Amino acid sequence: xxxxxxxxxxxxxxxxxxxxxxxxxxxxxxxxxxxxxxxxxxxxxxxxxxxxxxxxxxxxxxxxxxxxxxxxxxxxxxxxxxxxxxxxxxxxxxxxxxxxxxxxxxxxxxxxxxxxxxxxxxxxxxxxxxxxxxxxxxxxxxxxxxxxxxxxxxxxxxxxxxxxxxxx
Amino acid sequence: xxxxxxxxxxxxxxxxxxxxxxxxxxxxxxxxxxxxxxxxxxxxxxxxxxxxxxxxxxxxxxxxxxxxxxxxxxxxxxxxxxxxxxxxxxxxxxxxxxxxxxxxxxxxxxxxxxxxxxxxxxxxxxxxxxxxxxxxxxxxxxxxxxxxxxxxxxxxxxxxxxxxxxxxxxxxxxxxxxxxxxxxxxxxxxxxxxxxxxxxxxxxxxxxxxxxxxxxxxxxxxxxxxxxxxxxxxxxxxxxxxxxxxxxxxxxxxxxxxxx
Numbered sequence: 001x002x003x004x005x006x007x008x009x010x011x012x013x014x015x016x017x018x019x020x021x022x023x024x025x026x027x028x029x030x031x032x033x034x035x036x037x038x039x040x041x042x043x044x045x046x047x048x049x050x051x052x053x054x055x056x057x058x059x060x061x062x063x064x065x066x067x068x069x070x071x072x073x074x075x076x077x078x079x080x081x082x083x084x085x086x087x088x089x090x091x092x093x094x095x096x097x098x099x100x101x102x103x104x105x106x107x108x109x110x111x112x113x114x115x116x117x118x119x120x121x122x123x124x125x126x127x128x129x130x131x132x133x134x135x136x137x138x139x140x141x142x143x144x145x146x147x148x149x150x151x152x153x154x155x156x157x158x159x160x161x162x163x164x165x166x167x168x
Numbered sequence: 169x170x171x172x173x174x175x176x177x178x179x180x181x182x183x184x185x186x187x188x189x190x191x192x193x194x195x196x197x198x199x200x201x202x203x204x205x206x207x208x209x210x211x212x213x214x215x216x217x218x219x220x221x222x223x224x225x226x227x228x229x230x231x232x233x234x235x236x237x238x239x240x241x242x243x244x245x246x247x248x249x250x251x252x253x254x255x256x257x258x259x260x261x262x263x264x265x266x267x268x269x270x271x272x273x274x275x276x277x278x279x280x281x282x283x284x285x286x287x288x289x290x291x292x293x294x295x296x297x298x299x300x301x302x303x304x305x306x307x308x309x310x311x312x313x314x315x316x317x318x319x320x321x322x323x324x325x326x327x328x329x330x331x332x333x334x335x336x337x338x339x340x341x342x343x344x345x346x347x348x349x350x351x352x353x354x355x356x357x358x359x360x361x362x363x364x365x366x367x368x369x370x371x372x373x374x375x376x377x378x379x380x381x382x383x384x385x386x387x388x389x390x391x392x393x394x395x396x397x398x399x400x401x402x403x404x405x406x407x408x409x410x411x412x413x414x415x416x417x418x419x420x421x422x423x424x425x426x427x428x
Contacts, residue, residue: 014324017327020324064400
């Protein structure tokens with residue numbers, strides 16, 4: 001096999017490798033759904049507790065993914081979590097929309113859920129979502145449940161009979 | 169030599185001498201890399217010999233591993249009602265671990281042995297000595313192009329192994345078992361991160377490529393110039409490459425995939 005033959009075979013080999021890499025990246029991983037920076041606009045939302053939210057978690061409204069979490073930082077003045085969202089340009093939300101941190105399924109990954117408000121004006125790039133609800137922290141739920149249970153038990157028990165020593 | 173302390177000392181000294189010799193040899197080969205890059209046809213011919221000719225075994229093994237992974241994972245997952253995650257499990261297993269490691273082991277067996285045998289026979293036939301007589305450094309003309317060829321070929325082979333494995337798993341899972349095709353791909357796409365999983369897998373395969381090619385080239389160059397010496401060197405290549413790849417895999421996995 002001559003020089004040209006070998007070179008074209010090696011070229012084919014490299015092309016095959018690139019095709020395999022593209023297949024893995026686009027079809028088998030999450031690169032394909034990654035929105036390019038040109039057709040997104042960013043919004044900010046502040047939460048008291050972001051729970052287990054991670055960067056690149058989806059932003060969903062009515063269950064449909066409309067964006068991704070771009071970054072999560074801590075505001076040093078108010079000590080709230082500042083979450084920057086990359087929203088798809090095709091979707092606009094009213095300015096009184098609210099953001100909550102929800103969990104997909106029972107124990108799945110957390111995502112940001114957006115509920116549209118009723119205002120005429122829409123949120124533009126750089127706006128802050130005013131109404132937010134933090135993630136549910138399991139420990140607070142459990143302690144709240146136990147506290148309520150204890151309160152119920154305390155009010156249900158009748159006052160105890162006076163001690164027998166009081167009887168004459 | 170009956171004194172056990174003397175024997176331990178001897179073994180330890182031999183081991184550290186061997187390690188040092190490996191290290192200086194590695195630096196020597198690295199020093200000759202620019203000279204090899206100035207003759208691209210040599211490198212291309214080696215990529216052909218190492219990469220192209222390994223395509224068949226790598227892709228066939230990838231397909232087989234994909235088939236088997238899909239079958240076994242299905243029967244493991246269906247007890248928990250999680251059979252929809254079959255694609256995700258197969259993809260992560262292939263791209264993170266099996267792709268780089270199994271490709272490296274097959275590479276050591278196929279390409280590593282051919283490199284060692286070729287260089288060992290060149291040494292036995294005194295071709296390396298003849299080159300030195302003509303003031304050609306055999307490291308730059310013979311070893312460095314093979315080294316670069318191996319490093320270039322390994323990631324390509326690992327990626328192809330994983331890609332073909334996933335396609336094989338798709339065939340078994342969707343066509344044979346009946347897992348939903350849409351769920352197969354979408355759960356997989358949501359769970360696999362390009363940079364963290366695919367990228368780290370490729371990084372692993374590059375490291376394994378360096379290890380396997382270097383061991384093959386070293387064993388060939390240092391082989392005893394006899395037929396038995398070459399045979400011995402060939403087996404040493406496979407054993408040392410495989411063990412190093414598996415040990416390095418543990419280290420790299422701990423570095424890359426433990427959550428910080």
